[in-house]
Amino acid sequence: MEKNLEQLSLSADIPVAASTDDSANEAAGATANDEVSKLQKRKKKKSKSKSCSSLGALAKNNSALPSQKCMEGRFPWKIVVKSGRGRCAIATRDIKAGEVIVSECALAFVLRSSFRTIACHNCCKDFSKESTSIQCRVCNYSLFCQECWESTRELHQECCSVIKLIGDIAVEEDCDKDLLRLMLFLALQRHSTMNETKDTVGIRGGIRGDILYSSFQDAMALQTHENKVSESWRLSVARACERLAEHATNEITNFQNSKGDLEYLACLINANAHGMGAQGIHNTDIAIGIFPFVSMLNHSCRPNCCFYSEGNVMHVRATKDITKNSELCLSYINLYEARGTRKEQLAVSKHFDCACSRCTEPLTSSVDRFLEGVLCNVKGCNGVLVKQPQSFANASTEQPAGLWQCDTCLGILDPTICISQGQAKSLDERPWDTLNNAQTRLSAAISVYKERRFKEARKQLEDFLSEFTGKLAQEAFNHVRQLRRICLEKATLSL
Numbered sequence: 001m002e003k004n005l006e007q008l009s010l011s012a013d014i015p016v017a018a019s020t021d022d023s024a025n026e027a028a029g030a031t032a033n034d035e036v037s038k039l040q041k042r043k044k045k046k047s048k049s050k051s052c053s054s055l056g057a058l059a060k061n062n063s064a065l066p067s068q069k070c071m072e073g074r075f076p077w078k079i080v081v082k083s084g085r086g087r088c089a090i091a092t093r094d095i096k097a098g099e100v101i102v103s104e105c106a107l108a109f110v111l112r113s114s115f116r117t118i119a120c121h122n123c124c125k126d127f128s129k130e131s132t133s134i135q136c137r138v139c140n141y142s143l144f145c146q147e148c149w150e151s152t153r154e155l156h157q158e159c160c161s162v163i164k165l166i167g168d169i170a171v172e173e174d175c176d177k178d179l180l181r182l183m184l185f186l187a188l189q190r191h192s193t194m195n196e197t198k199d200t201v202g203i204r205g206g207i208r209g210d211i212l213y214s215s216f217q218d219a220m221a222l223q224t225h226e227n228k229v230s231e232s233w234r235l236s237v238a239r240a241c242e243r244l245a246e247h248a249t250n251e252i253t254n255f256q257n258s259k260g261d262l263e264y265l266a267c268l269i270n271a272n273a274h275g276m277g278a279q280g281i282h283n284t285d286i287a288i289g290i291f292p293f294v295s296m297l298n299h300s301c302r303p304n305c306c307f308y309s310e311g312n313v314m315h316v317r318a319t320k321d322i323t324k325n326s327e328l329c330l331s332y333i334n335l336y337e338a339r340g341t342r343k344e345q346l347a348v349s350k351h352f353d354c355a356c357s358r359c360t361e362p363l364t365s366s367v368d369r370f371l372e373g374v375l376c377n378v379k380g381c382n383g384v385l386v387k388q389p390q391s392f393a394n395a396s397t398e399q400p401a402g403l404w405q406c407d408t409c410l411g412i413l414d415p416t417i418c419i420s421q422g423q424a425k426s427l428d429e430r431p432w433d434t435l436n437n438a439q440t441r442l443s444a445a446i447s448v449y450k451e452r453r454f455k456e457a458r459k460q461l462e463d464f465l466s467e468f469t470g471k472l473a474q475e476a477f478n479h480v481r482q483l484r485r486i487c488l489e490k491a492t493l494s495l
């Protein structure tokens, strides 16, 4: 799972030392700017960072993003620190559904390798709208639009000998090649930052038009979860970084010589990178990028905002009316998955235990019951049969865990003895088989969809609908129908 990127970030000179203690979390509601000055005072007392990389030693949790001041008054939200959730985006006024709450240019991004011919590797402009694409003859990998080729060719050719090696290194070290490429591009941002002079200083760390341009230093203030990645993932990334560092021969690619820094960037990417150019509702992103300000929005399985990209700019829009002081949240995952699957995905790939309102309310009254239940077939009952969680089974029914109960007729089914009790004379005897079967079939169709084999995906989704109608709740079909519609449109356009 960790090899599959869904989110990422990086920076140099940050004035506060790394924080691994929870004291920073305690100031619930304080703005991150206030918080950072308190932290600076506290941290001065602590001399050593626990991080092994020099970048890690400069970064810290819950600090303000260095460019944060530039957003004040320009966007309808601010960053505050909350207990257990770190930094959060809070509405500073009522926000209307549909409003764009921030537009941010990618600090660094990479086309996913399977989509590398679709858009310019420098500005992400879609080649289908562009007459020419130029492929670099040195790396034979990167493609550019005419304008970017002219403006960035020299810089690209300084590092494309390394880009060229990434595919092989990734395979040999069992590492994600898109992760390695994004890591390289982030490291290059550091190089540009360090080499800025008064005359060359760009717009990073500021706003131009309506678009926010964050800096390398902003990225370095992001969360990394370095201590939570699995040993096998860390080792394969470490080996790949070592080999990349060996080949980094010139001034631009020597990464200030720190293998540890590259590993640190890999963790940052893993925790913060956002997918770009998604087609439809599932993860068919054509690229992944780092957007430090967008990364301030926490995840919720009941989000009030969504993100979408245009070229290399990510926009976040409110999907419902939001009242002042509410938290702004995005979804990092597919919200149509069952609760257990969502929690597992976030724990394994993003290293946190989701504490959103949808994941913490009782299953019996939550919308989640429709996604992980089957229709009760007791005559006249239109309820949904769901597996009872351990705590519910013990506390409320004094029955062992593993029981299934209808939310409407309250009939109970015990899979160990497979008999129904009370009114539930004809409950489906094996709801778990129906659900497993449905989940397997849907996952297979979604995999085909992600590979953009839209005709095949549509057929599989239609078979799914006909087989499970009458067995699963209507709500479980909403996204299947939505996906089928997207497949139909894409297949018509022959995409």
Ligand SMILES: C[S@@+](CC[C@H](N)C(=O)[O-])C[C@H]1O[C@@H](n2cnc3c(N)ncnc32)[C@H](O)[C@@H]1O
Binding pocket: 062, 084, 085, 086, 087, 088, 222, 223, 225, 271, 272, 295, 296, 297, 298, 299, 300, 350, 351, 352, 353, 354, 355, 356
């Ligand atoms: C992209 S960052 C969001 C900003 C983050 N709070 C910070 O201070 O950098 C993602 C991290 O925020 C925290 N987080 C986000 N959503 C959460 C949720 N629903 N429940 C618990 N922690 C969450 C986790 O630590 C996660 O790895």
